[in-house]
Amino acid sequence: MIRISKKVEYALMALKFISESDNRLVTAREISDSKKIPYDLLSKILQKLKNEEILLSNQGSNGGYSMNKRTDEIYLYNLMSMLDGEIAIADCLAESKDKDCCLEDSCSIKSPITKLQKEIENLFKNKTISDFV
Amino acid sequence: MIRISKKVEYALMALKFISESDNRLVTAREISDSKKIPYDLLSKILQKLKNEEILLSNQGSNGGYSMNKRTDEIYLYNLMSMLDGEIAIADCLAESKDKDCCLEDSCSIKSPITKLQKEIENLFKNKTISDFV
DNA sequence: TTCAAATAGGACTATATTAGTCCAAATTAG
DNA sequence: CTAATTTGGACTAATATAGTCCTATTTGAA
Numbered sequence: 001m002i003r004i005s006k007k008v009e010y011a012l013m014a015l016k017f018i019s020e021s022d023n024r025l026v027t028a029r030e031i032s033d034s035k036k037i038p039y040d041l042l043s044k045i046l047q048k049l050k051n052e053e054i055l056l057s058n059q060g061s062n063g064g065y066s067m068n069k070r071t072d073e074i075y076l077y078n079l080m081s082m083l084d085g086e087i088a089i090a091d092c093l094a095e096s097k098d099k100d101c102c103l104e105d106s107c108s109i110k111s112p113i114t115k116l117q118k119e120i121e122n123l124f125k126n127k128t129i130s131d132f133v
Numbered sequence: 134m135i136r137i138s139k140k141v142e143y144a145l146m147a148l149k150f151i152s153e154s155d156n157r158l159v160t161a162r163e164i165s166d167s168k169k170i171p172y173d174l175l176s177k178i179l180q181k182l183k184n185e186e187i188l189l190s191n192q193g194s195n196g197g198y199s200m201n202k203r204t205d206e207i208y209l210y211n212l213m214s215m216l217d218g219e220i221a222i223a224d225c226l227a228e229s230k231d232k233d234c235c236l237e238d239s240c241s242i243k244s245p246i247t248k249l250q251k252e253i254e255n256l257f258k259n260k261t262i263s264d265f266v
Numbered sequence: 267t268t269c270a271a272a273t274a275g276g277a278c279t280a281t282a283t284t285a286g287t288c289c290a291a292a293t294t295a296g
Numbered sequence: 297c298t299a300a301t302t303t304g305g306a307c308t309a310a311t312a313t314a315g316t317c318c319t320a321t322t323t324g325a326a
Contacts, residue, residue: 001312002135002213002253004222004246006285012242027301035241041286047303060294061300080135084284089137108168109145112265113137116256120135123252132245134283139314160272174315180274193323194271217313 007083010037011045016133018055019071025064045083052082071133077124087124089117140216143170144178149266151188152204158197178216185215204266210257220257222250 013035018026028046032039046065049055056068080087090113146168151159161179165172179198182188189201213220223246 001138001217002220002222003284004249005134005283009223009242009246012246013240016241029301038286040288043302044286044304050302057302058294059292059302061298062295063293063301065302084134087135089135090142107146108149109142109265113142113145115264116137116260119256120253123249123256127249131248132242138312162272171315173317176273177275183273190273191323192273192321194269195324196272196322198273 004080005084006041007045008080010035010042011049011079011083012129012132013037014042014046015049015054015067015071015074015129018065019067019129019133022067025058025062025066027064030064048082052078054079070130072128072130074129075125076127076129076131077121079129080124087121089113089120137213138217140174140178141213143168143175144182144212144216145262145265146170147175147179148182148187148200148204148207148262151198152200152262152266155200158191158195158199160197163197181215185211187212203263205261205263207262208258209260209262209264210254212262213257220254222246222253 014031014037017031017035028039028043031037031046032042046055046057050057050065054067054069054074055065057063057065077087147164147170150164150168161172161176164170164179165175179188179190183190183198187200187202187207188198190196190198210220
């Protein structure tokens with residue numbers, strides 16, 4: 001199945017929420033309650049987005065998150081990569097995977113699959129979060 | 134992660150193999166050995182393709198499979214649907230899923246996700262197996 | 267008529283991925 | 297000091313994917 005993970009789904013909802021609450025800090029609790037997203041999971045996602053410099057965070061009481069980039073500067077492709085890891089539609093295309101797919105020799109479809117991969121990548125690279133808010 | 138399942142990967146390899154062995158029956162064992170695909174799994178896939186009228190089969194000894202459609206008549210989208218089930222990039226878009234996603238009210242991104250879904254669908258609907266053989 | 271090679275298909279197990287939870291620490295405004 | 301908050305590691309649960317096992321059925325040929 002070809003799916004957008006919950007992480008990315010929640011991230012999109014959170015980014016929308018935060019970007020619409022401009023100029024004030026938004027807490028994870030607030031988003032979690034309002035959007036019915038599991039708090040702990042959401043926290044992880046926001047932390048990640050903070051580490052990736054998409055969000056700014058303020059710790060402590062009265063803390064919260066705010067945008068660090070404009071929504072049209074955040075690419076869906078990058079969001080997916082940071083939350084779900086590498087985007088490889090087939091194992092043999094995963095660069096990490098110490099390659100050497102055991103089917104290497106017998107695999108007859110690598111080249112067209114690679115092309116398909118590129119097309120999907122481009123689809124995601126051409127979308128920014130502004131398309132979702 | 135966005136992935137093509139092994140089932141689809143194996144199906145593509147098998148269809149390529151069969152379509153290149155024209156005019157003779159190809160056995161599951163033959164493909165399995167030659168392409169290093171688990172026999173039982175491949176069998177299931179070929180049976181499915183037969184039931185979906187993409188392949189023809191002959192039972193009994195000297196039996197095997199042959200193509201029932203031209204490769205350019207088989208759409209990647211359909212192949213994926215029949216082997217992996219519905220292609221829905223997010224739960225809320227799955228028609229089966231008795232809909233009523235519990236986030237329904239709070240979900241703020243359904244419309245752009247739907248658009249993305251359509252784009253991905255079109256990508257797969259515009260590819261036929263002939264692109265892979 | 268028996269045997270072997272093949273498809274057919276149900277039921278099951280194993281593995282990997284994704285989703286979600288729990289807990290404790292650090293930070294900071296009041 | 298305390299409560300609200302981010303931070304982050306470790307864990308569990310749920311789901312999906314991949315693979316295996318077993319038995320039945322079909323059919324050509326010895």
